Structure formats: structure tokens, C-alpha cells
Amino acid sequence: MNNMLSKGKDSAFRRIITVIILLPLFVLLVLKASPKVFGGVTVLAVLWGGVEWVTLMGVRKFPSVIVFPLLILALIYTSIDFAVPVPMVMLAAACWWLIAAILVVRYPRHAALWSQNVIIKALMGVFCLVPCWIAINYIRLSFIDGPDTLLFVFLLIWAMDSGAWFAGRKWGKTPLMPSVSPGKTREGLLGGLVAAGCVTVFALYWSKTPFQIIPGAVVLCLMTAIFSVVGDLFESMLKREAGIKDSGCLLPGHGGLLDRIDSLLAAAPVFVFGAMLLEKILR
Secondary structure (H helix, E strand, O other): OOHHHHHHHHHHHHHHOOOOHHHHHHHHHHHHHOOHHHHHHHHHHHHHHHHHHHHHHOOOOOOOHHHHHOOOOOOOOHHHEEEHOOHHHHHHHHHHHHHHHHHHHHHHOOOOOOOOOHHHHHHHHHHHHHHHHHHHHHHHHHHHHHHHHHHHHHHHHHHHHHHHHHHHHOOOOEEEOOOOOEEEHHHHHHHHHHHHHHHHHHHHHHHOOOOOHHHOOOOOOOOHHHHHHHHHHHHHHHHHHOOOOOOOOOOOEEEEEEEEEEHHHHHHHHHHHHHHHHHHHHH
């Protein structure tokens, strides 16, 4: 028992140290880095995500393990300077995350349709990783106050995650998706939405957003927060099928990189697609 408590404290300590070291560097990267530096760092992050995705696919042998990361690199290369039609990519990504949500809700009833098929899992990885890279770079380069907007998207995701964790621990009773992630509860989901809503209202007030935009902006941000949970649950589902606890061990106390960005994979493309749609509606 004492050994388990010691391990738990050690894990919590490593998580805190990792956050203390990486968070300031991350904020500086988002707000101050040049487009080339930011793009390069995010390419490396997505490539590492591709390496971890190979584990979720169940591929272990060389040279098969390098095929998927090379595919991701090739697809990102074609997306540099947004040579691809970004609205179409974001539409495809939004449709994909709706499908992913259905897969999560129906798990494990229909898992046999995809769980043993490496090609399908590879396509899942492409739709998760590449649009996310395009989305975060597009937000930073093409949105008004792009770096601040991107940081807001991260704050929205963190608020959703932290609010869900706190509300789930204090009031959580009803499982959300017990077959996918037994620890998540409906009360936690509601608490996360409240936290995300508070961050959204504060940001809209701080930025002096025109009144006519506020209702649509609130809906967009809450939908982004909800899909951040879908991204989290989707990766949890893949890990459960692969029989692993973490996607990797890159970040001490946090597991793999995918374990940290799973929410972003869904949230960033949904935010960009929703923002584009909102802009068309308000014209």
C-alpha cells in the first residue's frame, strides 16, 4: 500500500515538474516564435505523434514502423504555405470527428469493423494529425491576433479538461463512456463546459467583441470544448483496443505526446471550421 502511495506521489511530482518546465516555453512558442520556427516545432510534434500512432495501430516491426510517420511528413509538406484548400480540409476534418464521435458512442459494439485493420487505423491517424497541424498554423498565421487566438484555443481546452476533472472528482456519479474511459462522468462533462464557458465569456469581454458576434462565438467555443472531449475519448478508445495505458513515455508523468494533444487533435480543426462557417453566416 505504501509503495503504491509512493508511486502515486512520484508520478504527481513528475507531472508538476514537466508542466513547470514546458508551459512557459510553450507560451513563448505560441506568442513569440517566428512562423518558420513555430511551423518547424509543430511539424516535429506531429511527426512524433505519428510515431506514437504506429503503436496504436499495433505495428511493431521495422521498416513498417516508419511508413506512417513518413506519410504524415509527406502530407504536411504538401500543406506548407496552405497549398491545400484549407476550408475543404477543415470540412473533411469536422466530418471525420463526427464519425469519430459515433465510433466512441458505439464502442465496443462495432469495434470489429476497424480494430484489426491497419489501413483504417492509418487513415484515422491521417485525419487526426494532418488537419490539426494545418489548423493550428492557420489560426496563428491567418486569424486576426492569430497567436492570441491560438493561445485562447489552448486555454479553452485546458479549462474544459480542468473543469471536468474537478467537477468529476467532487460530484461525479454517472459514467459518461464507461466502456471507453471509466473515470469520466457526465457531471464532469458539465463542469468542464461551465469552465470553458467562463473562459469564453472572459475572453469575449476582454477582446471587446461586438455584441452581434457573441452568441455565435459562444456556440463555437462550447462546440470546440465538446469536441476536445471527443478527441480525448477517441484516443482512449484506441489505447484500450491496443491494450496500452499510455501512447508513449515522452513526457514524464504525462505519458506520450498523443496523451497531451488528443483533445487538440479534434478541437483545433473544429474551431477553424466553425470560425469559417460563422464568418459566412455573419456576412
